[in-house]
Amino acid sequence: MSEDNKLVQGPREGTSYPKQVVYCGNCTLPIEYCEYYPEYEKCKQWLERNLPSEFEKVKIGDDNPIEEEKKDKNVEEKE
Numbered sequence: 184m185s186e187d188n189k190l191v192q193g194p195r196e197g198t199s200y201p202k203q204v205v206y207c208g209n210c211t212l213p214i215e216y217c218e219y220y221p222e223y224e225k226c227k228q229w230l231e232r233n234l235p236s237e238f239e240k241v242k243i244g245d246d247n248p249i250e251e252e253k254k255d256k257n258v259e260e261k262e
């Protein structure tokens with residue numbers, strides 16, 4: 184059995200789109216590395232202004248509670 188030695192080549196399904204790397208305007212790193220940057224907060228501000236759609240994705244992985252959410256909770260607790 185030597186068929187295992189065959190290299191699988193050619194395009195695979197699901198990879199037809201080249202992965203687009205988005206670079207951060209604050210730290211100049213790909214935005215997926217922003218969280219390792221000491222000034223991540225500034226990165227997020229830049230993202231929010233320039234790439235709102237990417238910012239939304241970043242926010243999901245953020246452990247810090249968002250102030251706006253706190254405000255909403257306060258409103259609910261008032262009732």
Ligand SMILES: [Zn+2]
Nearest residue numbers: 207210217226
């Ligand atoms: Zn950044």
